[in-house]
Amino acid sequence: MNRWTKEQMAARVAQDIPDGAVVNLGIGLPTLVSNFLPPGREIILHSENGVLGMGPAPPPGEEDYDLTNAGKSPVTLLPGGCYFHHADSFAMMRGGHLDICVLGAFQVSVRGDLANWSTGEPGAIPAVGGAMDLAIGARRTFVMMELLTKGGQSGGRSKLVAECSYPLTGLACVSRIYTDMAVIDVAADGLRAVELSDGLSLDGLRQLAGVPIAAPLGDRR
Amino acid sequence: MIDKTLASPAAALADVPDGATIMIGGFGSAGLPAELIEALIAQGAGDLTLVSNNAGNGDTGLAALLAARRVRKMICSFPRQVDSYVFDGLYRAGQVELELVPQGNLAERIRAAGAGIGAFYTPTGYGTELARGKETRVIDGRGYVLEFPLHADYALIKAERGDRWGNLVYRKTARNFGPIMASAARITVATVHEVVELGALDPEAVVTPGLFVRRLVQIARAPTQPAGVRPA
Numbered sequence: 193m194n195r196w197t198k199e200q201m202a203a204r205v206a207q208d209i210p211d212g213a214v215v216n217l218g219i220g221l222p223t224l225v226s227n228f229l230p231p232g233r234e235i236i237l238h239s240e241n242g243v244l245g246m247g248p249a250p251p252p253g254e255e256d257y258d259l260t261n262a263g264k265s266p267v268t269l270l271p272g273g274c275y276f277h278h279a280d281s282f283a284m285m286r287g288g289h290l291d292i293c294v295l296g297a298f299q300v301s302v303r304g305d306l307a308n309w310s311t312g313e314p315g316a317i318p319a320v321g322g323a324m325d326l327a328i329g330a331r332r333t334f335v336m337m338e339l340l341t342k343g344g345q346s347g348g349r350s351k352l353v354a355e356c357s358y359p360l361t362g363l364a365c366v367s368r369i370y371t372d373m374a375v376i377d378v379a380a381d382g383l384r385a386v387e388l389s390d391g392l393s394l395d396g397l398r399q400l401a402g403v404p405i406a407a408p409l410g411d412r413r
Numbered sequence: 414m415i416d417k418t419l420a421s422p423a424a425a426l427a428d429v430p431d432g433a434t435i436m437i438g439g440f441g442s443a444g445l446p447a448e449l450i451e452a453l454i455a456q457g458a459g460d461l462t463l464v465s466n467n468a469g470n471g472d473t474g475l476a477a478l479l480a481a482r483r484v485r486k487m488i489c490s491f492p493r494q495v496d497s498y499v500f501d502g503l504y505r506a507g508q509v510e511l512e513l514v515p516q517g518n519l520a521e522r523i524r525a526a527g528a529g530i531g532a533f534y535t536p537t538g539y540g541t542e543l544a545r546g547k548e549t550r551v552i553d554g555r556g557y558v559l560e561f562p563l564h565a566d567y568a569l570i571k572a573e574r575g576d577r578w579g580n581l582v583y584r585k586t587a588r589n590f591g592p593i594m595a596s597a598a599r600i601t602v603a604t605v606h607e608v609v610e611l612g613a614l615d616p617e618a619v620v621t622p623g624l625f626v627r628r629l630v631q632i633a634r635a636p637t638q639p640a641g642v643r644p645a
Contacts, residue, residue: 240516241440241586257442257637259585264441264642275585277592277620278440278466279524282517286537317501318513319493325517325537363540363556 193391195372203228204387205294205336205370209235213291216240216326219263221336222294238290240322242281245273262322282322285329293330295323297337297366299356302403304366304378306335307358327362339371339400350402352376352383373397382406416577417629418608422452425602425628429458429567436523436563436594437465437475438570441494442640444587446571446604448632450474453569459483464523464563466516466590468492468500470640476500484509488563490516494641515543518560520593526562527596527625535560568598572621575605576612579626580619587637588620595625602628 196204202224209215209225211233217225226248229235237246239261246261247268255266269275284290299307309323310316327333341349352369368386369376374397375386384406385394398405419425426449429435435453439445454477461484468487469476476499478484487509492500503509514522515537525533534557538544548559570591573584581603583591595601603621608631 239586241443241589243586255639256585257639258444258587260441260443260642264443264640266639269585275583275588277588278516278520278590279593282520286517286521286535315505317493317497317504318511319491320513320515320543321491322516324515324541324543328536328539329517360541 193373193396194389196389197372198224199228201336201370201372204375205334206230208334208368209233209292211235214238214244214289216285216290216293216330218293218295218323218326220296222296223263225294225336238281238284239267240281240285240326242276242278243267243269243273244276245270247273282325282329285322285325288329288331290330292332292334293326294334294336295326297335297351298358299351299353300335300337300366300369300378301353301356302378302382304364305356306333306361306366307356308361310359312359323361327365332367333365335366335369337369337371339373350400352401352403354403373400376405379406384408417579417623417626418577419628419630422448422604422630422632423455425449425630426452426456429453429456431458432460433458433566434462434464434564436565436568436590436598437463438568438590438594440466440586440589441470441642442474442637443585444571444583444589444591445474445640446569447474448604448630449569449602450478454478454481454483460485462486462488464488464519464565464594466490466519467494467641468497470494470496472499479503479509482508486510486512488512488514488519490514490519496641513543519563520590522560522563523590523593523597526564527593530562532559532561534558563597565594565598566600568594568601570594570601570603572603572605574607574609574614575603575626575629576609576614576623577629578611579603579623579629580614581605581621581623581626582614582618583620592621595621600627601625602630604630604632606632606634
């Protein structure tokens with residue numbers, strides 16, 4: 193089986209972002225998506241710290257730390273972009289004014305519950321930031337994550353679960369999941385495969401994921 | 414005549430008592446009123462409750478105030494950062510209390526205080542551990558959590574330019590919490606890099622109307638330093 197690289201995952205997410213969309217890309221893996229937005233589509237990026245029309249990182253030497261993204265890295269503003277205060281920025285999310293938000297995740301449940309802010313480890317410093325607002329605010333919430341946890345003794349476990357064991361970020365908020373092996377929709381009646389990586393069968397995916405996944409629409413497997 | 418300008422950060426903070434609740438603007442270093450925080454440390458008030466998005470970076474600003482052991486409680490959304498070791502140490506040792514609030518609820522609680530709202534239902538956090546023990550309600554089929562406003566005795570914010578009536582404009586994403594914190598505190602102290610004549614700010618572009626600002630201090634301009642981010 194050919195697993196998709198992070199760049200391929202980002203490019204796949206970018207394909208699904210239509211011309212004219214207003215999008216928030218979460219910290220981490222989702223930030224990569226901005227490198228693959230298809231030319232010819234005008235897409236407005238929102239940053240929770242108060243930017244619409246966010247542009248790429250400035251060239252070295254031109255960083256301005258009064259103009260950063262949610263990860264506090266320097267960015268630029270595109271012509272037409274603007275600044276606003278935090279209550280307005282989160283009203284844009286909560287009020288359903290963003291078309292798409294792309295987030296990383298620790299776990300997603302078969303109902304689209306999301307866990308992405310805390311592993312609940314004792315002694316860890318808790319930090320939530322805008323994760324809960326983003327998860328429930330956009331019209332569609334996409335998750336971008338590897339299907340399985342990484343190495344180690346407890347590695348290789350599916351991040352698609354019947355019930356999230358990590359602290360929840362939001363209930364039934366995820367609409368589509370982009371992994372390194374498959375793209376999966378959260379439908380009203382559970383998970384449904386949209387696309388599989390080369391060489392992976394639906395049964396293979398089900399076995400790795402450990403949760404029920406319906407065949408792609410129009411596919412009677 | 415109204416003149417809200419004061420000669421120094423020290424003069425603007427001379428009356429801060431022990432036990433005060435203080436909002437501090439900024440998202441990382443952008444909009445962080447570093448000169449006011451330094452003056453607050455020198456002034457000596459302790460047992461403070463701070464409302465700020467983060468809980469300090471490196472050894473300066475909020476981290477220095479925490480290290481000086483002046484803070485009883487932090488109300489914030491994202492204390493953990495790559496360079497938040499001062500807060501992390503105090504929190505693990507049980508020497509500072511933390512109220513963790515989702516960022517949009519933090520902003521809306523501040524806005525609500527400034528707008529005279531008694532409480533509000535928000536969908537953010539519904540069904541999560543950050544809503545535990547809070548009143549909830551299902552409205553039109555969607556779950557909401559009851560959240561209360563956050564008032565403060567002081568708000569310390571950083572703006573770009575102002576006039577003697579206290580009208581303010583900001584610079585880029587350094588605006589972040591400034592306008593809403595200014596509205597939520599009994600006494601708002603703003604630093605600006607430039608004090609201009611009345612009428613010199615475009616009235617169509619004033620971001621914070623002067624009535625929200627009590628004291629204005631001019632400070633020297635210095636480039637904002639990175640914070641909360643791994644060096645490239």
